[in-house]
Amino acid sequence: MKFRTRAIHVGSEPDPATGAVVTPIHLATTFIQPGAGVWGQFDYSRSGSPTRTAVERTLADLEGAAGALAFSSGMAATHCASMLLKSGDHIVAGCDIYGGTYRLLHKICNRSGIAVTLAPAEDAAQIEAAMQPNTKMVWVESIGNPMMTIPDLPAIADIAHRRGALLGVDSTFAPPAILRPLELGADIVMHSATKYLGGHSDCLSGVLAARDIALHKELYFIQNATGGVLGALESFLLQRGIKTLELRMREQCQSALAIAQWLEQHPRVTRVLYPGLVSHTNHERAKKYMGNQFGAMISFEIDGDLEKTKIVCQSTKLFGLAVSLGAVESLIEQPASMSHASYDAQAKAKFGISDSLIRISVGLEDPADLIADLDQAICRSA
Ligand SMILES: Cc1ncc(COP(=O)(O)O)c(C=O)c1O
Numbered sequence: 001m002k003f004r005t006r007a008i009h010v011g012s013e014p015d016p017a018t019g020a021v022v023t024p025i026h027l028a029t030t031f032i033q034p035g036a037g038v039w040g041q042f043d044y045s046r047s048g049s050p051t052r053t054a055v056e057r058t059l060a061d062l063e064g065a066a067g068a069l070a071f072s073s074g075m076a077a078t079h080c081a082s083m084l085l086k087s088g089d090h091i092v093a094g095c096d097i098y099g100g101t102y103r104l105l106h107k108i109c110n111r112s113g114i115a116v117t118l119a120p121a122e123d124a125a126q127i128e129a130a131m132q133p134n135t136k137m138v139w140v141e142s143i144g145n146p147m148m149t150i151p152d153l154p155a156i157a158d159i160a161h162r163r164g165a166l167l168g169v170d171s172t173f174a175p176p177a178i179l180r181p182l183e184l185g186a187d188i189v190m191h192s193a194t195k196y197l198g199g200h201s202d203c204l205s206g207v208l209a210a211r212d213i214a215l216h217k218e219l220y221f222i223q224n225a226t227g228g229v230l231g232a233l234e235s236f237l238l239q240r241g242i243k244t245l246e247l248r249m250r251e252q253c254q255s256a257l258a259i260a261q262w263l264e265q266h267p268r269v270t271r272v273l274y275p276g277l278v279s280h281t282n283h284e285r286a287k288k289y290m291g292n293q294f295g296a297m298i299s300f301e302i303d304g305d306l307e308k309t310k311i312v313c314q315s316t317k318l319f320g321l322a323v324s325l326g327a328v329e330s331l332i333e334q335p336a337s338m339s340h341a342s343y344d345a346q347a348k349a350k351f352g353i354s355d356s357l358i359r360i361s362v363g364l365e366d367p368a369d370l371i372a373d374l375d376q377a378i379c380r381s382a
Contacts, residue, residue: 003062003177004246011058012239023054025236047224051232055239059197062176062242063189065209067216069223070235074172074192075100076228077206079108081137081168081188083222087113089136092165094121094151095351096144098192099340101170102347105139121151122282128159137166142181142289143173146299146335146359147352148273150282153289157185166215172196172326177246178253178293182211188219193238195326199248203237205230248328248364252296255367259360260298262371268378270356273299296362297325299335306355308381309334313358315377318365325361330370332360332377 001009014021026049031042042048052070059068071077078101085091093105095118105116119130121140131138138160140151153169160167168188169181175196181189191197193205206228210216223229230238253276260274272279275286276294286294302309312332313321319332323339333339340353348354362370 006061007058007177007245008243010061011054011056012243023051023236023239025232026050027232045232046227046229049232049235051235051239052230055230055235055242058239058242059207059209062180062245063209064180064182065189065211065216066213067220068207068209069216069219070193070230070238071206071208071223072228072230072234073204074170074190074194074206075104077190077192077208078104078170080219080222080226080228081139081190081208082109082114083226084166084218085109085112085114085136088134089114090132090134091116092127092130092135092138093118094127094140094144094149095119096121096147096149097139097141098145098170098172099335099342101139102340103342120149121156122149124152124155124159127151127156131159131163131165135160135163135165137168139168139170141173142169142171142179143275143286143295143297145173145297146273146340146357148275148280148295148297148299150275150286150289152285153181153184153186157187160187161185173295173297174290175245175249175326177249178290178295182209184289187211187215194324196249197242197245197326198238199241199245199327200237201324201327201329203234203241205234205238249293249296251364252362253293255364255370256296256298256362257294258367259362259370259374263298263300263374266375266378268302268304268382269300270303271301297359298362299357299359301354301356302358302378302381304356304381306336309356309358310337311381312377315380316373317376318370318373319360319377325359327361328364330361330363330365332358335359 119126166187169186172192191207
């Protein structure tokens, strides 16, 4: 079956008890057992619950994974993956990563004796150069955040595997309707499902999907032991969101391309970072992996300082000034003071997160309205 058919039907089979066409929200935290010491399919909802299991089946199918796990947030999912490592191990991560992941790696993983080296994910040779004998994981984003870099995933998978390390890919910006990292050699794909998978800014959630059943079981063991599971209501909302994922992505990617092309022509815009633009350094690679859908996140710089950039971000009427992304509503933010505020000044300078950088998440509104909104906001800061 095709992607969007599976998104609607796999994991959403009619409820055998009632015939309900949508998965019921099972709030039960505990389940009657067939006998003392005999376990049924479910026993305690941290270990598994019917609504969560349903959406995990959908996610595993769409990612082409041996299994998927749903978490209470994207960070809970990333943290679970990091707990595969132990004291003395080393992670190589892309420079262009979410601020919260940067914080987790530098301020939490270090407490367990796990070291991290950042390297530009779009340059596989630099990832290779950063590998150490104790490197156990490489962690990159399939579309980097906020510079929109595209890593060569098969090359990085090869580098990691030759040295006995795992490749984990945060594919939050490129959900499975447009990119499936496991097919390109990754071992684990992670999502902040709060974003495109949920799609409506109402469901904080995270996902890990593993290519291999043994790895899936190990991640399940850690998830169950540490407890960052997704609740029943959020599991339901996530599954509902996924049913329209392909349609939303198609429209949002198309609008994003039109907006990026318009921004590129704007006299006040000095730089546009969008993988769908021919001017993007990784455009050819993006085409190879994503066909003609390049996501709906755009970063751009204006010819202004921190204050003028703030004026643009605060002057839009349709684009909401907020972190997060991937929903039907368009959002705008200033990475230096918002999503990447946890980067120190040196790191910001090194990774190109300038004061005049603006990041937008293109939603499902009419692109002509979005362009008009951006235009008046940019002009207001002149
Ligand atoms: C690329 C990326 N990864 C991970 C996360 C963390 O996800 P969550 O906020 O669901 O914990 C985010 C959140 O914005 C993100 O943008």
